[in-house]
């Protein structure tokens with residue numbers, strides 16, 4: 001027998017035993033996953049509200065980002081999917097849903113529940129979308145929005161770094177997780193009014209020189225809400241990069257209508 005087939009069979013068998021012990025649930029709707037489903041059930045996987053922003057140099061996320069960084073030329077920004085939580089995305093004919101589709105659970109699973117498997121799975125999706133886009137093809141360095149060292153220590157990992165490493169792999173670019181540093185602790189952006197969000201992260205980051213030459217830097221985070229955090233990171237990165245270096249941003253999710 002082909003040894004690859006037996007390995008796959010063994011993996012499937014182990015997963016089915018594990019499923020009996022502790023059923024894996026769809027991150028979005030909470031329904032029990034079938035043996036070949038990963039992280040999302042088939043209907044939720046089919047309904048992911050993809051932005052397709054990676055294929056468009058100009059898009060609403062890039063417009064917000066460019067307005068914040070006031071760059072001389074238009075910079076690129078892309079997210080994999082929209083944050084939407086609405087029952088309309090669930091087919092009413094499907095009777096077996098235990099809950100409504102909620103894609104915010106994808107980034108929460110990585111950020112709060114250390115679900116690295118899900119983080120890497122969706123990061124790979126983002127990576128392959130970016131790799132297909134010509135304007136991201138020359139990205140040669142990828143970094144992530146850093147956590148404050150104290151928060152990083154308490155959480156044990158940086159969710160943005162997990163995504164960024166996979167994106168770098170997909171793009172064939174170098175990864176440098178220490179290009180940016182959070183020099184000031186900031187309050188959670190979620191609790192602040194829009195005007196306070198910009199002030200909260202302004203000047204919160206510093207950068208150290210990148211090793212080797214960089215033509216196109218990509219800064220990765222999990223979620224793009226107001227864009228203030230990524231804009232503050234861009235301002236910091238700009239201080240250590242030549243003016244000709246392009247700085248783009250990418251996230252798993254883009255929050256619509258958030259301001």
Ligand SMILES: [Zn+2]
Pocket residue numbers: 026027028029030031040041042043044045
């Ligand atoms: Zn589902």
